Amino acid sequence: MQGSNGDLWYRDVTGTNADTTIGMKAGTSPSVAAPSTGGYELAAQANTGELYLRNVSGSNIDTTLGMAGSTSPSIYGTKIAAQANTGELWLNEISTNTNSDTTLGMAGSTSPSISAE
Numbered sequence: 001m002q003g004s005n006g007d008l009w010y011r012d013v014t015g016t017n018a019d020t021t022i023g024m025k026a027g028t029s030p031s032v033a034a035p036s037t038g039g040y041e042l043a044a045q046a047n048t049g050e051l052y053l054r055n056v057s058g059s060n061i062d063t064t065l066g067m068a069g070s071t072s073p074s075i076y077g078t079k080i081a082a083q084a085n086t087g088e089l090w091l092n093e094i095s096t097n098t099n100s101d102t103t104l105g106m107a108g109s110t111s112p113s114i115s116a117e
Contacts, residue, residue, distance in 0.1 A: 001030070002026075002028075002029075003019065005019070006024060007019050007020060007021055007022060007023055007024065008022040008023075008030055008044045008052075010032065010040060010042055010054075012040070013038075013039070020060060021060065022046055022054065023046055023048075024044050024045065024046065025045040025046060025047050025067075025069070026047075027070050028044065028070065028071065028072045030042050030044040030073075031072065031073050031074045033075045033077070035056060035077075038056070039057075040054075040056065041054065041056055041075055041094065042054040042075070043073040043074070043075040043080045043082075044072075044073065045067045045071065045073065045082075046062070049066055049067055049085065050062055050064060050065060050066055050067065051063045051066075051067050051073055051080065051082050051092060053080065053092070053094060063080070063097055063099060065092060065099045066084060066085040067082050067083060067084060067085060068083040068084065068085050068087060068106075068109070070109045071083040071109065071110065071111045072111040073111070073112075074112050074113045075114070076115055078093060078094050079092065079093060079094065079114060080092040080094065080114070081114040082111075082112065083106045083110065083112060086101075087105055087108070088101055088103060088105055089101075089105075089106055089112055090102065
């Protein structure tokens, strides 16, 4: 969730509220996944307009993918889906932090959803 300080917050497995220090873009929502290895991964549009990942080890990773305004990412398994600032659907491969353009155009102000392949 976006905390009152504008940062991405989550509740960890011990029930503790944690501030990731990732400033979120107003009007967007984060996405969370629970990998089979345990813990949580979070994806969000940062206040810089770029896609950020909070990985299971607690590192904040800037994917450098510029996102379209007022859109939110979706995370599942090893991938994050997001509408890039080009208006196309892009995927981020979490393990390598590699961004790839699907060349699929998206309607403005819409957010993708991703699930198992």
